[in-house]
Amino acid sequence: MQDLEERIAHLTRTVEDLSDIVARQSKQIDVLERRVAMLMQRAAEAELDAGGTVPLADQRPPHW
Template sequence: MDKLQAVEERVAHLIRSVDELSEVVARQDAEIRRLSRFVGQLVEREADREAAQGSIPLADQRPPHW
């Protein structure tokens, strides 16, 4: 095997690795976006629940040691 062929094989392997990693990053980005929307919905739901009870939202309450 000559040096050029060895380099071509390594480049092909690296290209495949980069493509695979790009797919992983794209899937992770989609999952992070989905989870961020879900957390936002949970925060809104909790704020609505606290408002319906007429209590001070937990985020606005002073810690017990104050």
């Protein structure tokens, strides 16, 4: 019986540790998504300021 209690305690701690890791990664993903959105907006504004009519992301590559 004590062996089972030790295993349960170990598994409980592992689950809590993994939960903390997932929560931290979720926050990091949110920050990275905001940064990517800001960078995409800056790039789009820079393309418009440069006088481009079609955003670079929408243009076909020259080898097509």
